[in-house]
Amino acid sequence: MLPEEHIRRNRQATLAICLFMLILLFSVIFAFGFALGFPPILSFAVGLPVALLYVTLSYSFSVQSVISAAKARPANPRNRREKLYMYRVEEMAIAAGLPVPSAYVQESSDINAFATGKTPEESIICVTTGALERLNSEELEGVMSHEMSHIANHDILVMTVTVGVVGAIALIAEILLRSLFWGAGRQRNKNAGPLILVAVIFAILAPLFSRLAYLLMSRRREYLADANGAMLTRNPAGLASALEKIRGDLPDDPKGSRTMAPLYIANPFKRSRRGSIWATHPSLDERITRLKAM
């Protein structure tokens, strides 16, 4: 597939996700209104603006929500390790002929990285402190090249918006459930009924949405980013070696938000090494084999 075609498909996928969420949210609100006996006009008048507002807001703030979900901060140039990381980011941007992304750091002992943003002109690359500590220069460069390729291919738009728009539902469900849980003891008013219903429905839907986010992240994107990354560094062994380190180090008890998982270079929640049709990422084994064959 030509790069232009890949980019166009990513745009279409982004639009499709937003429209899908809009319709879904609207139908849920409408169905609630109907079930609770409100006149359809009222449900319509409430449902449409709410759904629109939700999609618009979560779309506009998707980059911020990804960054805050990862608890990422900008890299500190006074720290030598982070300075060298910023250097690697700049080098990869030059290799790809793109503007330099902002370099962010996530405090975590796992080895992982992700890229986010809506356009290649305003993009962000983030790595974990674990990656900075344990990857050597060549491996880090390989990881950067993979993320830079996601940026060049416009994968970051669809990935970020998916996590932002779809993930927000999961977040709302969590907040609702938690507030109900804490609120239940203090006040047992009669109006809590529909709220509980909403929360329960959200709680049922949330994992489905996360699953959906997983499915939308095509595995082809990962293979493509690996291959393009190798084209940038001319050194597939660097990325292969980084992936091997990640494979040997998948956390027993992954922290952080599950909805973020598709964004990372390797899914921290997948300990199983077999590929499955549900996986967002191809198995690390397969990716390493392909890189080594280049």
Added chain:
Amino acid sequence: MLWILLLGAIALLFIVLTPAYYYNRIIRAENRIDNAWAQIDVQLQRRAELIPNLVETVKGYMEHEREVLEAVTRARASLMQADTRQENIEADSQLQGALKSLFAVAEQYPDLKANQNFLQLQDELSHTENKVAYARQHYNDSVLRYNNAIETLPGRWFAGLMGKTERDMLQIPDELREPPQVSF
């Protein structure tokens, strides 16, 4: 009558749009090359700027290594004088070789290696070196794209009309691939 008009309109659109498409494609590919060169140039400048600083820092520690320092200064001077793109690249690889020897010799001086300023300069110089290498790679990739655009049909016909000819890739000098010769 109507269908003749319609057919004429479609043919006209085709005749106007096809050259426009190829014209834009070729110009864009050409701009990419010039832009890629600008990027290399920026990095070469940056490298040349860092050298006096480095020499100043190192001088006090490496009094017995005058030759190494002179080689670096000389290579910088020839980089500043380089005219064509290929000359620039050759002067830069000379400089790179000289720097490699300098850093290899620096290994012998623990005091120097502990100097924060030196460390920073070393980091930044190897960073600019990587940037030059990647910018050069991007330049050659861009040249390849451009050459493909003007050599394949039908781009070739339009390139002929536009007077565009093939561009040369940057040749990476051989000495760059050799390990540095350091004599103690």
